[in-house]
Amino acid sequence: MKHPLPAQPRHIGVLRLSALGDVCNLVPTVRALQRQWPEARITWIIGKGEYSLLAGLSGVEFVVYDKTSGIAGMRALWRELAGIRFDVLLHMQQALRASALSLGLKADVRVGYDKARAKDAQHWFTHRQLTPHPRSHVLESFLDFARLLGVKDLSLTWDMPVPETAFDEAHALTGGAPYLLMSPCANPRLRNFRNWSAEGYAAVIQHAWHRHGLLTLLTGGGSTQEREMGERIQSLCEPGSVIDAIGGTSLKGLLAMIARARAVIAPDSGPVHMANALGTPTVGLYATTNPDRAAPYCWREFVVNRYPDAVDTYLHKSLDEIAWGQRVRHPDAMSLIHAEDVIERLETLLDYTAATQSERELPDDET
Structure with a gap:
């Protein structure tokens, strides 16, 4: 027998700890829940870095969990939430650690991914699973949780909070000059090519x-790999054409810089999804991950897509022969992208945004 879903939830729990891009893609689902049930309380259990990005998101109570804290951290969070019982817990993190964390949370019904999308046996930890949605984008997969609960208005809204102090941080770097924002490196994880x-x-x-x-404003974290990349890029460019801010900004400051950028260029990483959330034109660089699943959602047509070529070249298969979202873990895959590809997409994007801006500025009777 299926656990019944609440028709009018009073308290909704959201369990999604990471990563930066994913939590940005989840915000429209939270906004959809808020539109459907404006009186409902929403508590989001989130990672530390992700919280620093989303802090101040209206109508959301955050409970911060340190993903490095192990069993002691889990027990501390369980104690913090011991007096709370959710009408529904949306288990939106496909990781064994998150599933273990969910065991100490009280909920009338736990909703997770369908078996085809669930990883690390997540479906064993939930009462209800999503309706199958093959070949879905990450953002659409999150919206599927709202769909299952009966939410009707799934229009995309973010309203990301960016404080004025963050815009001051951005202005101090650029002096108000027009700029591209380029985040050259993804998270420096093992085999993350x-x-x-x-x-x-x-x-x-x-x-x-x-x-x-x-x-061009270069941004990124403070790892040795990222700093060395920034130094190498700057050494290849004319003096005055680059501002290297790698390792020198807060996450809120990065949001402000993205919000004021003419366009963002980056590989599959947090900044392309942050830009998407802010409505900033974006060129995503994709060869090792499938852009149909993970591109900046509102700017998918401007992606440089060499993923099919990478699948053919390094996996020796076609797209139909591999699992949805399979990564191409080869250090040379991104070399399939050429500068001419990126320049062409950038030019197309700039032309498109200039045209749409002109349309917005015309009086109604002239459009």
């Missing part, structure tokens, strides 16, 4: 500088 070449980035930077007079 998502980074493009310094030479490729430099060629795009020089094009934007000479063709459009646009500075």
Whole structure:
């Protein structure tokens, strides 16, 4: 017998700890829940870094969990939430650690992914599973939780909180000059071959500088790999065309910088989804991950997509022969992207945004 879903939930729990891009893609689902049930209380259990990105999100209570804290951290969180029982817990993190964490949370019904999408046997930890949705984008998979609960209005809204102090941080770096924002590196994890070449980035930077007079603002974390990439890119570019802010900004500051950028260029990583959430034009660079599943959702047509080529070249298969979302874990896969590919997508994007801006500025009787 299926556990019944609440018709009018009073308290909704959301369990999604990471990552930066994924929590950005989840926000429209939270907004949809808020529209359907404006009086409902929403508590989101989230990772520390992800909380620093989303802090201040209206109508949401955050409970921060340190993913490195082990069993002691789990027990501390269980104690913190011991007096709370959710009408429904949306278990939206496909990881054994998150499923173990969910065991100490009280909920009338626990909702998770369908068996085809569930990883690490997540469906064993939930009462109800999503309706199957093959070949879905990550953002659509999150919206499936709202669909299952009966939410009707699934229009995309973010309203990401960016404080004025963050915009001050951005202005201090750029001085108000127009710029591209480029985040050259994805999270430096083992076998995470998502980074493009310094030479490729430099060629795009020089094009934007000479063709459009646009500075490029480099951003990223403070790891050795990211800092060395920034230094290499800057060494290949003309003086004055690049501002290297890698390792020098807060996450809220990065949001502000993205919000004010003319466009964002980055591989499959948090910044392309942050840009998508803010409505900033975005060129995503994809070869090791499938953009149909993980591209910046509102800018999918502007992605540089070499994933099919990478699947053919390094897995020796076609897209129909591999699992949905399978990664191409080969260090040379991103080399299938050429500077000309990125420049062409950037030019198309800039033309498109200039045209749509002109349309918005025309009086109604002239459109």
